[in-house]
Each structure stands twice: as structure tokens, then as C-alpha cells.
Amino acid sequence: MPLINIFLNFLQFEKRASDHTVISYRNDLEQFWNYLQGAFPELEWKEVDAAIIRTWIITLMEEKIKPRSINRKISALKSFYKYHIKMGTFETNPMLQVYAPKVSQRLPQFVEEIDMEKLFTSDLFVESFEGWRDRTLLELFYATGMRLSELRMLTFLDIDLYNNQVKVLGKRNKERIIPFGYSFKSIFSKYSELYHENFNTLSQNNFVFVNVKGKHLSPKNIYTIVRKYLDMITTIEKRGPHIIRHTFATHLLNRGADLNTIKELLGHSSLAATQVYTHNSIEKLKSIYQQAHPRA
Numbered sequence: 001m002p003l004i005n006i007f008l009n010f011l012q013f014e015k016r017a018s019d020h021t022v023i024s025y026r027n028d029l030e031q032f033w034n035y036l037q038g039a040f041p042e043l044e045w046k047e048v049d050a051a052i053i054r055t056w057i058i059t060l061m062e063e064k065i066k067p068r069s070i071n072r073k074i075s076a077l078k079s080f081y082k083y084h085i086k087m088g089t090f091e092t093n094p095m096l097q098v099y100a101p102k103v104s105q106r107l108p109q110f111v112e113e114i115d116m117e118k119l120f121t122s123d124l125f126v127e128s129f130e131g132w133r134d135r136t137l138l139e140l141f142y143a144t145g146m147r148l149s150e151l152r153m154l155t156f157l158d159i160d161l162y163n164n165q166v167k168v169l170g171k172r173n174k175e176r177i178i179p180f181g182y183s184f185k186s187i188f189s190k191y192s193e194l195y196h197e198n199f200n201t202l203s204q205n206n207f208v209f210v211n212v213k214g215k216h217l218s219p220k221n222i223y224t225i226v227r228k229y230l231d232m233i234t235t236i237e238k239r240g241p242h243i244i245r246h247t248f249a250t251h252l253l254n255r256g257a258d259l260n261t262i263k264e265l266l267g268h269s270s271l272a273a274t275q276v277y278t279h280n281s282i283e284k285l286k287s288i289y290q291q292a293h294p295r296a
Contacts, residue, residue, distance in 0.1 A: 008025060108276055108280060110236075116233075116251075119229060135191075136187055136188055139183065143183070144180055144265070145244070147242075148223070152217060161185055161188065171269075226240055249277045259277075
């Protein structure tokens with residue numbers, strides 16, 4: 001699969017795509033290639049046309065693959081062909097005649113304000129290094145709305161307690177500055193003290209979030225920590241780090257924050273990605289109207 005590898009190298013080394021993105025594209029493109037090998041073993045890449053790709057999509061639908069997952073695979077193929085057309089590998093792009101199935105719009109889930117308040121005011125965090133680390137991690141997620149990958153890579157140098165702000169390296173290596181409040185500042189100061197006591201060191205280049213042995217937390221570690229505490233306060237279906245990001249954006253919007261400001265804080269490249277949170281705000285207005293209006 002040399003053409004797939006060439007494209008993936010472009011993604012990784014020139015586009016600076018995340019490891020997660022590269023792995024997803026690899027899986028989707030290899031799945032399509034394996035389908036071709038099974039259904040049309042003699043076919044070459046340049047002979048693939050829109051009809052063959054549509055047949056593959058129908059196969060995926062018959063296998064009960066969700067439309068959102070199918071659309072991701074189509075997106076991977078579109079990027080693959082776009083790159084190779086640009087490089088002159090192919091003369092025609094069959095993806096121009098392929099259309100993605102419609103996906104029903106799902107509202108982002110979020111944790112209610114009262115539940116987030118319960119999280120940080122109850123005695124859920126034990127008095128230990130791990131307890132303070134967990135609290136600091138959750139406070140930072142909620143204070144900034146940053147992504148799991150962004151939070152994981154933070155060093156002590158990135159957190160500026162003097163100016164109450166944190167420097168984040170987001171998608172495509174774009175830096176942004178996110179402010180935080182005094183609540184997080186005091187908790188982070190306490191965590192820093194415990195960090196120093198625990199490991200007898202506190203270098204500016206140290207990763208902020210580590211385990212009791214001082215080893216860098218993995219994405220799975222962080223997900224497990226977040227899930228553990230959200231399980232205690234909410235019954236919503238999804239309870240991972242991304243839900244706190246949705247919660248951050250929804251709470252800001254409900255309290256009157258400007259949509260463009262939320263876009264910048266989240267690190268979205270376009271306003272379209274941020275506008276989905278307005279639906280949650282509208283749903284809340286409808287709920288209040290139903291409860292309050294005498295003829296609702």
C-alpha cells in the first residue's frame with residue numbers, strides 16, 4: 001500500500017496531523033484497500049471509479065456501520081484523492097461523484113452547572129497527591145475547555161500564575177492563550193507544592209500531570225480519571241474529557257458569552273464548529289418557557 005503510506009507521511013510530517021488523526025486515516029484507507037483486494041483483486045488504484053466507491057459505502061451500510069463513521073471514511077478517501085491529484089498520481093478524482101449519507105444532528109451533551117458545582121465542593125477528592133492531581137486536572141479542563149491531548153502535553157512552564165493564563169499547543173501546532181480564574185490558581189499552587197514534595201523536583205519542563213511514580217499520564221489514564229469523577233455526579237450517557245469541553249462552552253454561552261470568544265477559547269478554526277452549542281442554549285430556553293409560561 002505505498003500510495004497510502006505516501007499520503008500518511010504527508011499528513012504526519014508536512015500537515016503535522018496528530019497521531020490520532022494519522023491512525024484513523026490509516027485504518028479507514030486500509031479498510032477500503034482490503035475491500036478492493038477482496039472484491040476486485042486485479043484492480044489498480046487508478047482504475048477505481050465512483051461506482052466502486054459507492055458499492056463499498058453500500059456494503060458498510062449493510063454492515064450497520066453508523067453514518068457518522070461512514071462519513072469519516074469518505075472524508076479520508078477525499079483527502080487521499082485530493083493529495084494524489086495534486087501530486088499528479090491520478091488524473092481523475094472519483095470522489096467528486098460520491099456523496100456522504102446524511103447524519104442526524106446530535107446536540108453536544110454537557111454536565112449541568114449544579115452538578116459541576118457538586119463535583120468541586122463535595123469531598124470527592126482524597127487528601128493525597130493523586131487526589132489533588134485529579135482535582136487540578138478536572139478544574140483545568142472545566143476552567144479552559146481544552147482538549148485531552150492539549151492538557152496532557154502541558155508543562156509547568158505553560159501555566160502562568162502571574163497572569164492567570166495557560167499556553168496551549170492545539171491542532172496543527174497552533175498556539176493559543178486561555179485565561180483561568182482564581183479558583184484554579186489556588187488549587188494549582190497546592191498541587192505544585194505536593195508535586196515538589198513527592199518527587200523532590202519541580203522543573204519548568206516537567207509534564208504537569210503524572211502518576212505517583214512521576215511518569216507522564218497516558219490519554220487512557222486521563223480518560224479514566226475523568227470518567228471516575230463524572231460517574232459520581234451525573235447520569236448522562238457520555239462521561240469523558242470531551243464532555244467537560246462541551247460543558248465549558250455551553251455554560252459560557254448560557255451566561256452570555258459571545259460565540260466568537262468561545263470559538264477562540266476552544267481553538268476552533270471556524271465558527272460553524274462552535275455554533276452547535278447554540279442549540280443547547282435554545283433547548284434550555286424552551287425548557288424554561290415550558291415550565292414558566294401559563295399557556296405553554
